[in-house]
Amino acid sequence: MRRPIIAREGWPFVGALVALAVLALFVHWALGAVLAGLALFVMWFFRDPERPIPREDGLVVSPADGRVMFVREVEEPRFVGGRALLVSIFLSVFDVHINRSPVAGEVTYREYVPGKFLAAWDDTVGEVNERAYLGLVTDGGHRVLVSQVAGLLARRIVTWPAVGDRLDRGQRFGLIRFGSCTQVWLPADSEVLVRPGDRVVAGQTVIGRLPQ
CATH class of the missing domain: 1.20.5 (Single alpha-helices involved in coiled-coils or other helix-helix interfaces)
Incomplete structure (x- = not known):
């Protein structure tokens, strides 16, 4: 529909x-x-265009429109439970702000964390700003975490799914109002296909592949 x-x-x-x-x-x-x-x-x-979603098994699509700020290997104890690859995407006020699920899977974790409203292009916003987390477990058992991060102008995060819901790859799951950042953590042995500075499109740009 x-x-x-x-x-x-x-x-x-x-x-x-x-x-x-x-x-x-x-x-x-x-x-x-x-x-x-x-x-x-x-x-x-608030435009919400339809997007063609890649269907090949194992692909990870961008959860947001915007520009890749950085790709890092980090510790992620909240949901992934160890080493993970973090892809951070900055959304300007000119980008579509609808967030889409990077993978197909069941929502098994959801958390809202109050915080500051620093400019969303700051490297530390994912740790100190207001944010909402959504954790997905794929049919292959991979754990993927997504975070919607509020920014200097974004003061409202909307996240629709509840724990127990199932999301398809590229399915809309929420939005952030007026400039923000979206981050996704993948298993450490995933293949990341984007680099800092790349433009990505939510639900359409393939940003990585999950381990076989």
Whole structure:
């Protein structure tokens, strides 16, 4: 079933700005035009396009639109339980902010962590900013962790699945409002196919392969 081209989470913002723009026209046309332009920008920000999802077994797709900030081997005790490969993606206000599942699997872990609102391009935001975690176990038993990280302007994280839900690869699972960072941890023996600076598209760009 196709979703609306504008994510429903954006409708209240668009509706409020359109109403304000109409009222502002009675004050001054320029103010009304500015608010109407802002309403159009918010509609564009909350766009939710359909994406062709790669189907080959073992692939990992990007959980977000944006630019790869870094790829690192790290310790991940929260869910993966040891060494893992961390891919961090920065989303500007110009990127689609719908998050998509990097793999198919069952949600077995979910946690929200309050924190700061540092600029999302800072390397430390994944450890100190407000964030929400979603842990997936694939049919092959691999554990993959995704984190939605709030940024300087992003003050609202939305995560839809509950523990026990099953997600398909590329399925929408939430969004972050107005500039943010999304991170994904893969098993340490996975193959990562992206590098810092690469542009990625949620649900469409293959960022890695899970171990056989």
